[in-house]
Amino acid sequence: MTQVLDRRERLARMIGPGASELSCADCFAELDRYVDAQFSGQDADIVVPFMAAHLLGCPACAEEHQALLDFLQESAEGQSS
Amino acid sequence: MSTTDGRGYLTARADVELSEVSTGLDAESAAWLEGLRGEPAQRNESVRRLHALLLRATRWQLHRMQAQLARMDLAERDTLAEQAADDATVAVLSKLDDYAGHSRFTTWVFKFAILHMSVAVRRSAWRHREVPTEPASWPYQADSSSGPEEEAEGVALARALRTGIDTALTPHQRDILIALAINDVPVDVLAERLGTTRGALYKTLHDARARLRVALHEQGIELPATRKGTR
Numbered sequence: 001m002t003q004v005l006d007r008r009e010r011l012a013r014m015i016g017p018g019a020s021e022l023s024c025a026d027c028f029a030e031l032d033r034y035v036d037a038q039f040s041g042q043d044a045d046i047v048v049p050f051m052a053a054h055l056l057g058c059p060a061c062a063e064e065h066q067a068l069l070d071f072l073q074e075s076a077e078g079q080s081s
Numbered sequence: 082m083s084t085t086d087g088r089g090y091l092t093a094r095a096d097v098e099l100s101e102v103s104t105g106l107d108a109e110s111a112a113w114l115e116g117l118r119g120e121p122a123q124r125n126e127s128v129r130r131l132h133a134l135l136l137r138a139t140r141w142q143l144h145r146m147q148a149q150l151a152r153m154d155l156a157e158r159d160t161l162a163e164q165a166a167d168d169a170t171v172a173v174l175s176k177l178d179d180y181a182g183h184s185r186f187t188t189w190v191f192k193f194a195i196l197h198m199s200v201a202v203r204r205s206a207w208r209h210r211e212v213p214t215e216p217a218s219w220p221y222q223a224d225s226s227s228g229p230e231e232e233a234e235g236v237a238l239a240r241a242l243r244t245g246i247d248t249a250l251t252p253h254q255r256d257i258l259i260a261l262a263i264n265d266v267p268v269d270v271l272a273e274r275l276g277t278t279r280g281a282l283y284k285t286l287h288d289a290r291a292r293l294r295v296a297l298h299e300q301g302i303e304l305p306a307t308r309k310g311t312r
Contacts, residue, residue, distance in 0.1 A: 014263065060199070064195050071141055
């Protein structure tokens with residue numbers, strides 16, 4: 001089930017973001033705040049520092065972050081249509 | 082709270098100018114809390130509505146990840162979504178006092194649904210698979226579509242990566258890096274197999290990556306700049 005990643009993506013997966021980042025537990029604790037900040041047009045990386053680096057380095061947390069953001073977006077579009 | 086490099090998260094937060102989301106609860110969030118903390122009849126009705134809300138999210142997330150469940154029939158998938166919604170409901174109710182109003186209440190509860198569904202799908206998809214302990218293939222093998230210069234760089238990087246992985250990492254770090262970063266084993270699956278947590282494995286991966294970066298630097302490999310921004 002190895003994913004098809006290009007060389008740059010594979011290297012990034014191996015060496016990580018190379019920056020201070022949240023732990024997975026803190027990522028989950030702050031995920032709703034981060035996503036709501038994104039959703040409302042705030043600078044989410046100021047609201048929750050170190051989150052972006054973690055999302056670059058952790059595929060599972062990144063997948064859940066994107067899913068939550070997309071779900072809220074679709075829900076909002078469903079309500080407005 | 083701490084970052085993966087051991088720096089205190091709260092301390093680190095104080096280093097930057099914070100622009101907090103409003104800590105005042107919006108009317109909908111306040112109504113949810115009131116209902117879930119209300120009298121038994123009101124609470125039961127609120128829990129029923131909460132479960133329905135979470136089930137919508139788990140079904141949505143399962144649908145999004147359905148390619149990983151090709152062998153699972155529709156009834157099994159729906160059961161999986163129901164179980165994830167049950168688990169998310171229990172998690173929300175047990176952590177209700179942790180909700181600090183930094184987001185809308187619905188955003189806060191949806192993250193539990195997304196998490197529980199995602200973990201369940203990953204674990205189901207890998208249920209009958211062995212977790213490989215050696216790379217299925219080493220990345221950065223020479224590839225016929227590359228130009229001579231790019232191919233030479235790829236060969237040098239591949240050699241440096243293998244050297245770094247074999248010499249700079251502990252056996253445990255090597256196993257975790259190979260599983261997560263080369264073989265793409267989901268972290269939840271590996272955590273379950275090893276009897277540990279996602280956070281513990283990610284800390285090991287973080288430390289392994291740091292050592293690997295140093296090893297590559299010592300071999301003269303110039304690493305790409307860290308990407309900025311969010312996904």
